[in-house]
Every structure is written in structure tokens, then in C-alpha cells.
Amino acid sequence: MVSLLPRAPYLASSISRPTTSSSASPLRPPYMSTTNSGPASASAAAAAPADATRPRKLPVLLFDVMDTLVRDPFYHHIPAFFQMSMKELLESKHPTAWSEFETGLIDENELAKKFFNDGRSFDLEGLKACMVRAYEYIDGVEDILISLKKNDYEVHAFTNYPVWYQLVEEKLKLSKYLSWTFCSCTVGKRKPSPDFYLHAVDHLSVDPASCIFIDDRMTNIEAALSVGMVGLHFKNAEVLKKDLCSLGVEFTPVHEDEIKVQ
Template sequence: MTGGVLIDWGGVLTTGLSDAVAQWIAADRIDGDHYRRVMRELVEHAYEGAARNAVHALERGEIDGATFERELAARLLTLDGVPPAAEGLLERMFAGFERVEPMYDMLRALREQGVRTCLLSNSWSNTYPRDGWDEVFDAVVISGEVGMRKPEPAIFLHALDQVGLPGERCVFIDDMEANVTAARGLGINGIHHRDPDTTIAELESLLSLTLRRA
């Protein structure tokens, strides 16, 4: 099956979020246990369909990063018992993301073999390193730019429109299982990303293609 691949950015084309956050926690001297409690509540609500959630609003671009930073910083504590600096909080949080080259090599191999590719990412008002994206993506769908977010069906349908393919001819790759489940509910083949080798092997099997160079 050849067709299209829709793929997440953070934690899939980059190193994991937990590693980046751990670096930020150490650098900003954040109370890690308190941070995890706060984020667990925010993220769980964001994926349980809460009517109003700051994560929803941020990912859809309904509030800007500075507003979210102020809200989040007010709920966090450093080891000194005071909130961290709000300005630049998200940039510092994601600074530890590193590009995963085997995944980019995979995207190039896909396009060489006629598979259409689309970035499908929930943005936290972060800056994406877009250099070279024209070499690996046919389309780019970023939640804050389109006013939709995963796991909402509308953003998947929008991404399918961008590549001009039906769901059954596409594969969606994400490190969040809730997003993969939502894609499968729309007839899109899903891969829950854990590491590059496993994901690439699963994609080779689904597409009946060789994506790793000898």
C-alpha cells in the first residue's frame, strides 16, 4: 500500500518530551513532583473533552504562548517555593528537543518512493525548526495555525485534504496513543511511536516498502 504518511513532530521527529522536560526541570530548578501533578491534570482534561481547558486554547491558537506561560507559571513552583519566570517558559521547556535523523531519512525515502508526507503537530506556541522541511514534507498542518487540534477529527480530515488521499491509504504516526486511536477511528492506519527502529519497521510492513538504506 502506497499513499500518505501523517506524522507528529515533538517526540517523533525529535527526542522525547520527557527528556527535554527533565533538562528544563533541572536548569530552572522546578519542583518536579509538583510539575507532574499540574501537567497530569491539564493534559488529562485536554484529552477527556473538557469544555474549556488552557491546553485546548493554546493548541488551537485561541490564546498566545505568553498568556499560557503566565497561567502555567502561576501554578508551578521552583525548589525555592516560588513560581518560575513566566516569560520564555515554553521555549526553555522545549529547548532540549533534538532532531532524530533516522526519522528524517525515513521521510526522504518515503517521498523518493512516491509517498506523500504531512506534518501533523499540536503546537504549544513553540518555534519549529523549518529548515529543509520542503525536502521531507508535501504539506504542514500545525494546530495553532489551523485552529484545530489532535485528537479532534477535523484536523485529521484537514491533513488528508492536504495530501489529497483518503484515510485508508494513509498512516498516522504519533507518540500519544490517544491521537493514534482517534486517527484509527477515522479509518487511518495508526502507529504508536516508541522508538525509530520499531516505527520504521512497522511502516515498512504497512506500506510494503524498504525505507532503510543498506
Template sequence: FRSVVLLDIMGTLVHDPFFDEFPSYFNLTFKELLSVKHPESWLRFERGEIDAAAFCEKFWAEEHAASQPPVSADGLLSHVRAHYRYLEGAERVLARLKATEGLGTHALSNYPVWYQAIEEELVLSKYLEWSFVSCHMGVRKPDARAYTIPTERLGVSASDAIFVDDALANVEAARAVGMAAIHFTGDWDAAEAELESWLKGRGVTLSPPAADASVTAT
């Protein structure tokens, strides 16, 4: 494929439980959770430097660990995975991308090995390849390597790729290496139009929407 779409997952295609359901597991608000959790353990988990057991063992900041309960990896994952769901409009656009000839569609996600639970719940592999997840790449967006690794492995230049993410810092980092990039702000109709325009400029026609009304997200 000479044209490539790289898609962030959490907060772009899939509801991200990190901000609401994740802290609710501990009966905390997000702000309260940030004040007591370890500042690096989740980032290390996302980079694949530690496994789930080590992440949970180091979940709390050292100064708060004695006053906080032990964290069960199975219990926490079971809680958050129940809240994985497609964002409105995402599945429709994914289906159009999948059906478009001459186009490769890949995940470019900051996430630990728990991305496998997202796949089990939603089967995103119907639409894209889980090619570039931080836990396997060893780097997280917005590190420049998070963008150059995909283009190198796919054998394309940065200008052959377009990236979609809800985090502006990640979008700006993609643009800095020469990619086209879309800042997703919650509206897949708008992002779809931008994707269609970029593809048209490369001589690629985005496949029409599926006639099957079931290919929609709720």
C-alpha cells in the first residue's frame, strides 16, 4: 500500500476508561487518583518495560503505598474492559477505510498488552491491523520514533501516511516528522471528511458507506 492511515485507538476509536471508570474502580476521582498513583508505572507498562503484575505492584506512589489497597491486575482489567466501546461514528469510518482499495489501515496506539482485551471485546482487527502498539514498539507518542517506526516498517515515506489522534501533542509530533495529521475532537463526520479529502488528493477514493445499517457505532 502506498497510502497509509494510522489511527490512535483510545479516545479516538474507542472509549477510554482511564479518566472515569479507571479511578472509579478505586472509589476515587481522576484528580484524586493522579495524586496517589505512581507517576511512571502506567507509562512503563505502556512501553512494555514491565508486565501487568509489576504494574499493579508499583501502582501507588511510594509515599502512598502503605495506605492504599493492593491492586489486582485481573480485577482492574475486568473492570475497565467492560467499558470498552466504539465511539459514535468510528465503526462506520473504519468499515469505509477497510473497503478502500490501495489503502493500509493500522493502529498506532499508546497502550499496554491490555490492548488484547480491546480486541477481544470489539474485534478491531475486522478493520485494521494492530501493527504499532507502544508496548511492542518500546516508545510512546509523541516520541518521534513512534511515527518513524511505522513508516520504516511499512516501507513508506511520512508523506504517504495520515494520522488521527485525539491528543493534540501527538498530532503535532506527527506533523513534525512530515505526516499529514487530523486532530480528532469527538466528531467522526468531520474527521471522515478530512480523511476523504486527503485520500482524494492522492488519487484514492474512499469506499462508500456500507448499506448495512448495523455498521454504525452507538
């Protein structure tokens, strides 16, 4: 049984090097060993993308998607599509329609009906096309994903996003590097609800401390810490790589031709 009791929250920067001799690497806390020392389970084996005959490699990495891996079109492209400022858009849109869409409570047709407070109609297909044009990898993160894949890490999306995550997948093919395991629209939960994080560790059958959660929003990081996960605040790819290395995550050089063939 995986323990879901909260652990002492900390960020990667708070992990200090051991001052006494230890068999663990100074940059790899003991819980970051490459095999799971806890009781194995069938669901844990099924969740791991690696060969089931090999020990499960830890840590498991959980990535936010928007503004961590992929540029979010909400702040620039969507206001431009509606020919509004961000302030005007926030004042005119329905306060809960998007979050309802993200958790699968309404479909895209219902979203179109209630997106604006006054019920005005708009070009839904045009909005989707605008978003697709805007989707692109944040600089440097694809290199990180390629290296994680080369080193056989288990990587999952952990994102608040509606069924339109399929548009992101069609454009960028994130599934080359991760599994779309934890999307709010399919799980019915949203960050920063602790239930979403606990659902993830229960589904993966791992100790929370064996999960590294990466997000650009501190509110979501704090929720991950509250359930015992390791939390990394995404600022840019260079900082993220350094933070992951400090936790003992292995990286290998990625060449330009490897990106092209992915």
C-alpha cells in the first residue's frame, strides 16, 4: 500500500549535500534510486513504459504542459483573436466556463454558448485554429524530453486542459516523449486540488517522494509539495535542467539530428 501521508514539503534548492559518507551520490537523494525499493504491484509495472522485466526507474516525472512545455496561446493570441485586450477578455468571459470545459463537465459546443457572459456567438473553429497556430515548444524543453526518453525515465503530462489537448498532440506529437496520463478533462480534477495529485500517485503506485512535479505556477507546486512530491518551479529550460541534475536525474547530450528524427 502506497502511503499518501503528507511529507515535509521542500523545493529542490533546499536539498543539501550529505556531510557524511553514504553509498548514495551527493546529487541523488536516497529516494531517487533507479529502482523501486518498495513493494511492487501489477499496476506499477503497467504504468512504467520501460521493459516490464527491468526494475522500474525512478523518479517519475510529471510535467505541466502549458507554459512549461508548450507556449500557452491564452495570454496573447486569444485576446488578439477576439480583438480585445486581456483586461477586456477577462471582464467579458464567463468566470467558470473554461474550468468546466477543462474538467469535462461541458463539451466544446456548450463552451461556445457560455464562453462570454452575454452569450454572444463567435467562430469556435477559428478560435481552435488560432490556438493550433500558436502551439509551439518552449525553447530548450524538447531537448530535455529527448534526453529523459533516452535515459528511460517515465514521463507523464499532469495538466489542466480540455479535450483540446488532442490538438496539441496533433501539432507537436508530445506522445513521443510522455504519456497524456493526467489531463483534467479525463480525470475530472484540476490543479491545485490535492485530490488530483493523490490520484496520480495512487494510479502510478509510487511513493509521492518518488515523483518530480514541474510547473510554471507556484500555487500548483505548493499543492504538489503538500502531498509529499518534489516540486520544481519552471522558469526556463536551462534552469530546469540544472534543477533536475541536482536531484540526480541523468542527462545525455542531444544532437540536432536527433530532434529532427523524433
